[in-house]
Amino acid sequence: MLTFYHAPQSRSFSVLWMLEELGQPYAMELVDIRSKDGPPESYRAIQPHKKVPAIVHDGTVVTERAAICLYLTERFPEAGLAPAIGDADRAAFLTSLVYTDAVLDPIIATKVHNFDYEARGFSFGSHADTVANLERRLDANPYAAGERFTAADTQLGSGIHFGMNIIGALPRLPVFEAYMERMLARPALQRTIAKDGALPV
Helix, strand or coil: CEEEEECCCCCCHHHHHHHHHHCCCCEEEECCCCCCCCCCHHHHHCCCCCCCCEEEECCEEEECHHHHHHHHHHHCHHHCCCCCCCCCCHHHHHHHHHHHHHHHHHHHHHHHCCCCCCHHHCCCCCHHHHHHHHHHHHHHCCECCECCCCHHHHHHHHHHHHHHHHCCCCCCCHHHHHHHHHHHCCHHHHHHHHHHCCCCC
């Protein structure tokens, strides 16, 4: 049994997309992260910060988007959403998964909240470097980890779509728009958008 803890119009959208790509049955539990007091204290047993997303699979709790995606690709390798260990694209896959969480997510947050900071003093660096890196990578390859779609694209694609199309924290670069055209052509993403009701196409 796989249970997914989700809040609409939140960062857990990317894991909802991952689950739709996976093609495995799952139950969705909605978490009200926007209520005055936030989710109930009992939810800390699942997610210690009372954030989303989280999953529970056969009694095992997994939090953090990169970890959830990696866990699911390992438990369901038949979905073909990750390069195998030893594959030449494995390093790019792992890098992209973690980069989206550790760099792109805080870069978008600092931009939205007009947070003025000295980039060398923060692990995620600068907005300009992040945009330049993503532009360079997506100009060189059609997908996050190379020539094929992987679970890393559910995370990077969600971040770029949210950052560029929803809140304007990323520039509308041709390479980003072309990448998102490839992502939006995927039936699983269209199902995700319909289920979440959050991201306009």
